[in-house]
Amino acid sequence: MSSSDSDDDMPLAQRAAQNVDVKPASNGAAAAKRPAARKPSSAAARSSPSSGSSGSDSDSDSDSDSEDDVPLSQRTPQPKAGAKRKKPAAAAVKKQPAKKQKTNSGSSTRPKSGGKGGGEPKWTTLVHSGVLFPSEYEPHGVKVLYEGKPVELTPEQEEVASMFAIMKETDYMSKPTFLKNFWEGFKEVLGRGHVIKDLAKCDFTPIYDHLMAERDKKKALTKEEKAAIKVQKDAAEAKYKHALVDGRQEQVGNFRVEPPSLFRGRGEHPKMGKIKQRVYPRDITINIGRDAPIPEHPYPGQRWKEVRHDNTVTWLAFWKDTVNPKEYKYVWLGATSSFKAESDLLKYEKARKLKDYITDIRKNYKRDWESSDVRKKQMGVAVYFLDKLALRAGHEKDDDEADTVGCCTLKVENVECVPPNHIKFDFLGKDSIRYENTVDVELAVYKAVQAFIKVDAKGKRKGPRDMLFDTFDATDLNKELKGLMDGLSVKVFRTYNASITLDRLLSEMEEAEEDAYAAKSVDAKKADYDRANKEVAILCNHQRSVPKTHETSMAKVTEKLNAMREEIKALEEEHETALKAKGRGKNPDAIASKLSKKMAALEKAELQAAVKEDLKTVALGTSKINYMDPRISIAWCKRNEVPIEKVFNKSLLSKFHWAMDVESSFRF
DNA sequence: ACTTAGACTTGGAAAAATATTC
DNA sequence: GAATATTTTTCCAAGTCTAAGT
Numbered sequence: 001m002s003s004s005d006s007d008d009d010m011p012l013a014q015r016a017a018q019n020v021d022v023k024p025a026s027n028g029a030a031a032a033k034r035p036a037a038r039k040p041s042s043a044a045a046r047s048s049p050s051s052g053s054s055g056s057d058s059d060s061d062s063d064s065d066s067e068d069d070v071p072l073s074q075r076t077p078q079p080k081a082g083a084k085r086k087k088p089a090a091a092a093v094k095k096q097p098a099k100k101q102k103t104n105s106g107s108s109t110r111p112k113s114g115g116k117g118g119g120e121p122k123w124t125t126l127v128h129s130g131v132l133f134p135s136e137y138e139p140h141g142v143k144v145l146y147e148g149k150p151v152e153l154t155p156e157q158e159e160v161a162s163m164f165a166i167m168k169e170t171d172y173m174s175k176p177t178f179l180k181n182f183w184e185g186f187k188e189v190l191g192r193g194h195v196i197k198d199l200a201k202c203d204f205t206p207i208y209d210h211l212m213a214e215r216d217k218k219k220a221l222t223k224e225e226k227a228a229i230k231v232q233k234d235a236a237e238a239k240y241k242h243a244l245v246d247g248r249q250e251q252v253g254n255f256r257v258e259p260p261s262l263f264r265g266r267g268e269h270p271k272m273g274k275i276k277q278r279v280y281p282r283d284i285t286i287n288i289g290r291d292a293p294i295p296e297h298p299y300p301g302q303r304w305k306e307v308r309h310d311n312t313v314t315w316l317a318f319w320k321d322t323v324n325p326k327e328y329k330y331v332w333l334g335a336t337s338s339f340k341a342e343s344d345l346l347k348y349e350k351a352r353k354l355k356d357y358i359t360d361i362r363k364n365y366k367r368d369w370e371s372s373d374v375r376k377k378q379m380g381v382a383v384y385f386l387d388k389l390a391l392r393a394g395h396e397k398d399d400d401e402a403d404t405v406g407c408c409t410l411k412v413e414n415v416e417c418v419p420p421n422h423i424k425f426d427f428l429g430k431d432s433i434r435y436e437n438t439v440d441v442e443l444a445v446y447k448a449v450q451a452f453i454k455v456d457a458k459g460k461r462k463g464p465r466d467m468l469f470d471t472f473d474a475t476d477l478n479k480e481l482k483g484l485m486d487g488l489s490v491k492v493f494r495t496y497n498a499s500i501t502l503d504r505l506l507s508e509m510e511e512a513e514e515d516a517y518a519a520k521s522v523d524a525k526k527a528d529y530d531r532a533n534k535e536v537a538i539l540c541n542h543q544r545s546v547p548k549t550h551e552t553s554m555a556k557v558t559e560k561l562n563a564m565r566e567e568i569k570a571l572e573e574e575h576e577t578a579l580k581a582k583g584r585g586k587n588p589d590a591i592a593s594k595l596s597k598k599m600a601a602l603e604k605a606e607l608q609a610a611v612k613e614d615l616k617t618v619a620l621g622t623s624k625i626n627y628m629d630p631r632i633s634i635a636w637c638k639r640n641e642v643p644i645e646k647v648f649n650k651s652l653l654s655k656f657h658w659a660m661d662v663e664s665s666f667r668f
Numbered sequence: 669a670c671t672t673a674g675a676c677t678t679g680g681a682a683a684a685a686t687a688t689t690c
Numbered sequence: 691g692a693a694t695a696t697t698t699t700t701c702c703a704a705g706t707c708t709a710a711g712t
Contacts, residue, residue, distance in 0.1 A: 254700085254701080256700095256701090258701080258702070263703090264681095264702085264703080265703075265704090266680080266681095266703065266704075269703090313675065313676095314675085314676080315675070315676085318674090318675090321703095324703095326672080326673080327703090327704090328673090329702080330674095330675070330676080332675095343676080343677085347677085392678095392705070392706080393705085393706060393707080394705095395705080395706070395707085401704085402704085404704085406706095429705095430678080430679065430680095430704060430705055431679055431680060431703075431704065431705085432704095433680080474706080474707085475707080478706090478707070489706080489707065489708095490706075490707090491678090491705095491706060491707080542679080544681080545680080545681080547695095547696095549694085549695075553694085553695065556695095619680070621679095621680095621698095622680080625678085625679095626677070626678055626679085627678090649698065650698085651698075651699075
């Protein structure tokens with residue numbers, strides 16, 4: 001049933017290569033033959049000066065727009081090639097101020113909802129160009145060997161074979177689940193009665209080699225050739241990069257439709273190796289302002305799955321993942337957008353609010369540790385874990401997902417009571433990253449956990465795979481938290497914990513050295529900052545795999561350090577002899593200054609090496625991006641005259657623009 | 669009550685871009 | 691200036707959490 005819905009992708013094969021992306025001049029042509037191409041003035045969200053004014057603001061096209069609202073089925077049937085249109089005239093920043101009424105009420109056909117803000121409108125006008133499709137598959141003709149003999153494959157089969165071939169050197173190749181899932185998918189693509197009957201007898205090496213050669217070829221292009229390609233790519237992408245939200249130009253995040261591939265789940269994911277099908281316009285739902293032109297796409301026979309005008313949500317498009325049909329893939333605005341900035345601020349303000357409640361919350365859960373109500377007692381311990389360890393909530397997971405846990409899904413086997421009062425945690429968390437931590441806990445907690453490990457609320461004995469907390473799940477816990485503070489949920493503890501820790505560590509360092517602190521070198525201060533950042537990352541268990549080159553590059557560094565030490569020793573001796581020579585030889589002072597310079601350099605290099613070793617498994621980025629209130633960092637920079645650029649790179653600077661004018665006295 | 673849909677944040681790895689070294 | 695090391699960006703998977711549906 002694979003190809004099932006066929007029919008409208010029949011022409012697929014032919015249209016292959018051509019249209020779609022890259023193609024400088026032809027680009028326009030390809031775009032021209034599309035279907036839904038509506039009217040002339042499809043506002044291309046060019047980076048127009050935007051400065052306003054723009055005398056040319058002609059807009060006028062409001063004539064027959066009405067059709068946008070038609071659900072889709074009864075849209076102008078098959079636009080067919082005839083609908084030729086010239087370039088979509090330069091951007092026409094439509095503003096249409098007074099229209100909001102209509103647009104707002106518009107989305108009524110839809111579930112209304114809209115997550116967070118409830119049904120609150122998030123925008124009034126929304127203009128964008130939709131999504132950019134990956135280019136069609138171009139067959140290379142290289143054959144798979146089956147029992148040593150080359151096998152002819154159709155382009156469709158070859159495409160799938162190539163997805164597999166490219167993964168030759170990954171360790172997915174040694175995972176039975178991956179191989180099994182891939183083979184099931186591949187078998188289906190091959191069709192019944194195909195010569196290939198056993199994956200183990202296939203040799204994809206020729207394809208792998210070919211793909212590698214292609215990659216090398218690309219890498220070997222001259223600077224000019226590469227630049228030319230980039231120009232083309234940029235041109236193809238340009239119109240997708242921005243959207244117009246209530247007249248403001250905003251960056252779009254992921255406007256590219258994900259290309260077909262093999263699903264690479266993390267950890268022991270039951271679905272790894274399944275084929276992620278190609279996504280077409282007919283799979284994609286577009287969300288756009290009622291008065292905005294419907295985005296075009298390069299598939300003449302197709303139309304979007306649906307076009308909505310739902311202003312209670314912030315996504316521009318979505319499609320259902322083919323591997324996991326319960327999952328949606330959304331296209332959103334970028335991190336710099338006002339949607340994101342606003343919710344970022346909200347997130348941190350909520351976490352700050354927890355400060356005012358945390359004392360009571362702690363008092364509460366301590367009392368609950370003693371409760372005779374098992375559920376109360378378990379919740380008390382769970383909240384304590386959130387507070388102390390910043391664990392994730394841990395929602396229930398299906399059997400077709402990797403088996404990972406969080407606070408509420410901890411199993412008996414994940415915790416161990418180590419006398420007199422330590423609890424050892426060992427489990428796979430998000431992304432199957434291992435969490436291993438032994439913590440000191442209050443005796444009451446220790447005792448409580450000992451009990452939870454043994455029996456459930458009804459007194460039944462537990463086994464290793466049973467839930468540690470058997471009286472509630474993450475949803476229940478969140479409901480409970482709502483009673484403690486408006487808007488409180490499990491993840492708020494993580495944000496709170498991370499931010500308050502950074503704030504505390506930074507000010508402790510400042511206070512330790514008082515006025516002298518400002519006088520420290522910027523490098524030294526930055527090192528302090530990184531140390532604090534590291535603490536937060538460890539708290540949140542943000543890990544990374546050791547870089548493949550770590551070992552060798554570390555050896556190199558050590559070697560260099562030794563060389564420096566030798567040099568210093570030599571200089572010291574030289575200095576000694578110069579002193580003895582009393583002016584008849586070299587100038588001892590010159591040597592001394594050279595020496596101290598070398599020693600400073602050595603010190604710096606040693607520090608660098610230590611940090612490198614120290615951070616080989618710690619990822620600082622995640623907490624910086626998602627957990628530490630940027631205002632803490634910015635205020636710290638201001639107080640200590642550290643340029644913000646030392647702490648935030650270009651994208652972080654723009655992501656956190658909303659926080660830039662915080663006062664230097666800001667405390668989380 | 670419970671299950672699922674839906675929407676949004678968070679996460680590590682890989683790829684690409686830059687900086688540094690030889 | 692090519693080779694390497696480091697940083698940034700991209701990719702897309704995997705969480706959280708609320709609301710809707712039954």
